[in-house]
Amino acid sequence: MNSFGRLFRVSIFGESHGLCTGVCIDGCPLGIALSEADFEPDLARRRSGGKGTTPRMEADAPRIMTGVFNGFTSGAPIVIMFENADTRSGDYSRFTEIPRPGHADFVAGVKYKGFSDYRGSGHFSGRITTGLVAAGVVARKIIAPATVAAHIREIGGSVHWEEIIDHCVAEHDSLGGIVECVVEGIPVGWGEPFFDSVESVIGHIVFAIPAIKGLEFGAGFAAAQMHGSEHNDAFVSADGKTATNHAGGINGGITNGNPVVFRVAVKPTSSIARPQHTMNVHTGEMTILETPGRHDTCITLRMPPVLEAATAIALADLKLTGNR
């Protein structure tokens, strides 16, 4: 199922090499100023082009099809579409027979029994995150004045990654990384205990982003090595501000008025041009695969706007649900 959210409901659709990708947003409050230009900054940050990103170049021109009237959201469902243009589908067909290690090729073959669109990874493609980024632009307007900002913390284990990426491109390999996201200006009281905890809802959508394999809030895994007397954030003012923020701005699943802070682990792109051991699923024989196609050396580089969008979507839904 491809929908997220209870009241701010985001449904993504599309395939990498099909006609389009896009998003349908249901439940958006009315009267929010929205134009196609609003999407450009985040789409530009997500777009490839820099060193370490895929040479596939898509214009990513969003088209608002429905739900906006005279420049404002009308209360009706908002559909935003992105036409696909720069596709080379010949690259992909053989992965249905010889799955790439670390990729969804194998599971898609078993689960979808040959019916899924394998071109450019089809509906599994990172390209589907265009719709997520578009919905995030709308979500940011809902949660304002709270702001969401993500930044790369490290790539390949290093905080100075320029050189590492150059080396990795030359080696036809790929790299993982860590991205941190900070939400400022969020009031006390968003989220619910248990199943709608802020961690649960952010966790749900963050792990929907391809390549993310870890998530920690506040002190996160470091908290596992701490004592309570060290981890507990001492209050410093009556509005709940704390001296430290080991809780990542969340107690009992609910925002406490301090910044919400979390980090994600991004695995290295699975599609690499080096020879890899795999098999032919039809014959059962082992074989060596060299992956063609155009891919990112380090998807972490393009992650911040996607992570911000996912976070804004989760928080917009929590805000609207909590307003009841």
Next chain:
Amino acid sequence: MNSFGRLFRVSIFGESHGLCTGVCIDGCPLGIALSEADFEPDLARRRSGGKGTTPRMEADAPRIMTGVFNGFTSGAPIVIMFENADTRSGDYSRFTEIPRPGHADFVAGVKYKGFSDYRGSGHFSGRITTGLVAAGVVARKIIAPATVAAHIREIGGSVHWEEIIDHCVAEHDSLGGIVECVVEGIPVGWGEPFFDSVESVIGHIVFAIPAIKGLEFGAGFAAAQMHGSEHNDAFVSADGKTATNHAGGINGGITNGNPVVFRVAVKPTSSIARPQHTMNVHTGEMTILETPGRHDTCITLRMPPVLEAATAIALADLKLTGNR
């Protein structure tokens, strides 16, 4: 909102010092053998009593109120209740005025405006996980022959934690830890790309467990430091078995037939008996708090059955949803 799941729908309820805790399970398949004795092993593992756990002793006797007929699930909603007995509510009232650092006291006060049950943390209490454990017992029967097993990896940063806990109890402090969960025997194909990825659905419910602040699948955060050539799991057989399991048994959000493996970071219990800096929310003045009440020095010790239950619930829902 206190429900989880699309087809195997689990709703938890209750308060720490109210009449009961419990769970309502809707959508359970019919014809599953179920008796009150089935719950005892997991409840016993969750129960306190050992060193480092709270002295509060609850019998945790589950009572199947509805949904089971002649020893089998009937297809109707299953309600399981746990009566509360060993409660001492006098301990808690002052936390509404002087919130414990690291605890939900402050946010509950703001969000619930004085109406929430503060006794024993009310609906925020870890005691609510009795219902989760009970639902997990049912979920295990749905996902069989797949099995879920969690174990403690470290406490306070150490793999030899006995001594550390003794020391911590003496110091009136608390400790965090890391728990690993492994699902064996899971077939290829559970989960969906994006919002219903296995990571998303497990992430949602795992972060609903109080005190969990981090989650990583397979190589997790270590993947952020790896190259693709190292991280990609090489196939070794045509049924998808891989030489390594850096993906934690999940590609593209879908199980790949290898064990699903993940770890969680458990923060140290926030309630400690040492003096802590906090404030009086009514007067706005800073003050020193020494926390009375009965608490766990290390909640990690009681986490494995809760984590297993949450995982089984998530997988049962994915299995039933995928069966359509």
Next chain:
Amino acid sequence: MNSFGRLFRVSIFGESHGLCTGVCIDGCPLGIALSEADFEPDLARRRSGGKGTTPRMEADAPRIMTGVFNGFTSGAPIVIMFENADTRSGDYSRFTEIPRPGHADFVAGVKYKGFSDYRGSGHFSGRITTGLVAAGVVARKIIAPATVAAHIREIGGSVHWEEIIDHCVAEHDSLGGIVECVVEGIPVGWGEPFFDSVESVIGHIVFAIPAIKGLEFGAGFAAAQMHGSEHNDAFVSADGKTATNHAGGINGGITNGNPVVFRVAVKPTSSIARPQHTMNVHTGEMTILETPGRHDTCITLRMPPVLEAATAIALADLKLTGNR
């Protein structure tokens, strides 16, 4: 699935001859005064006892198990239970073999494969509506000052039904009827176009009430014979009040500020003591059945509080959802 509602979420459970019936309400706003005495008036109206109702007498004493603290809703899930007492289960077992015409016996046997609780119709029993009535009491407080009132319009086609019922009891037969429900004081703007239209949401829950087979809003089926010039309700004031109310207070799925008015058709109780043609599903042979057990001659008599409760629940959910 046994839940209804997006934000005011009502889950009913229980069996006619099991330990209990009840309801779990999630998402109820906090701070609403609520005590067990609040339920008595509607439960009394629903209770049997009068002429034409079953001789089974249940005390229907509601027990608030969770979610209420110091006399007010706390924001946590509210569980209300009704213990079963006056059960005679020997009456029902043979209907699994020889299904009653017009009853759920046959479909339950096929669908639940022998696992469903057949005693007193188990989870199909009208007794499950105790939970609905209880949730309705809470819902009324949410939609106040809007009020919901249902009344019987006719029984057996007559507006003077006393005599008809006497006759029908003597004949061991049963009777259908029509109940009308009127919601006063509802503001303009509840409901949404299409899937969350007021008619859709009320229709969903009203047809969940056993025995209801027809529903019409405003002029309803009579509108099918009208011209637009006759059916259109002329405006008489700028706040939307209309001279007639053929629309039943709803335009485009949204309340228009006039009373919401609808009627339901209640079929005659299927369980009657007269001999009926049926079959033995095991042998496939046709047979004659005389139905024992204790039943209502005219369930319409007990319908008004159930219909009011269902309506209040639907409107409470629309109100909370629309408040976002």
Next chain:
Amino acid sequence: MNSFGRLFRVSIFGESHGLCTGVCIDGCPLGIALSEADFEPDLARRRSGGKGTTPRMEADAPRIMTGVFNGFTSGAPIVIMFENADTRSGDYSRFTEIPRPGHADFVAGVKYKGFSDYRGSGHFSGRITTGLVAAGVVARKIIAPATVAAHIREIGGSVHWEEIIDHCVAEHDSLGGIVECVVEGIPVGWGEPFFDSVESVIGHIVFAIPAIKGLEFGAGFAAAQMHGSEHNDAFVSADGKTATNHAGGINGGITNGNPVVFRVAVKPTSSIARPQHTMNVHTGEMTILETPGRHDTCITLRMPPVLEAATAIALADLKLTGNR
């Protein structure tokens, strides 16, 4: 909210005079043959053109944007769009000030505070049902070999409606009618007791269709005048076939293997060209309105394919949910 269904999830979008209307279908099983030509028969039946229908002529050419690969559903979300072409928006602007009696103009103005697209009734337009009809085409393939067929029973109270419509067109008035829908070939066991009863789920989606104000299953309102001995459908064979079908093929909310039969009341189109009493909502003064624009004299004529589609969607979701 504009989505319907738990597993076969249909989200409609679009505006009457915007760029497009359409539908996003999530959860459709894979491997179903689907092409744009499949939609033409039902769209043609829905299309205007005959006597008594609007002169607005839309090509209604569906475009499958996503979710179909090599002629079969791929398991990914299916988006189908209809471009709008024949729009004349100048007709509508003044209804925001002077609402048409019986129409959504007034409630839309209050609820959407001037932000909703008023052109051609915007998102309230019957034109949005193109998406519903498209989803119905897919749904029919899921529920096959069960078939859904609707037919007009009466218009303006008459079974010979040709002449009545001619007269009504001449009078610039409109007409209501009754449409009956019959589902053949449906097995025993679809639907659930209470909230997911077949009546509830069909009721929910049927009342989402603009202009429908009444719904009755089987004997429906006539059942209210019957005795149980008359209404109960006597079994005539061991597979559950009954001599009569007063229950409309549904007992206890579950299909009983007999045809599912129901009728809907369609109100007369509210937009008529005759002078009507209304008001100016800005000035509060009463006024006379003559409605321009292009409208249907009798929307009942175009209702059968829409009603069939809605029914197929409801049943597809019940079938998939019940398959768990």
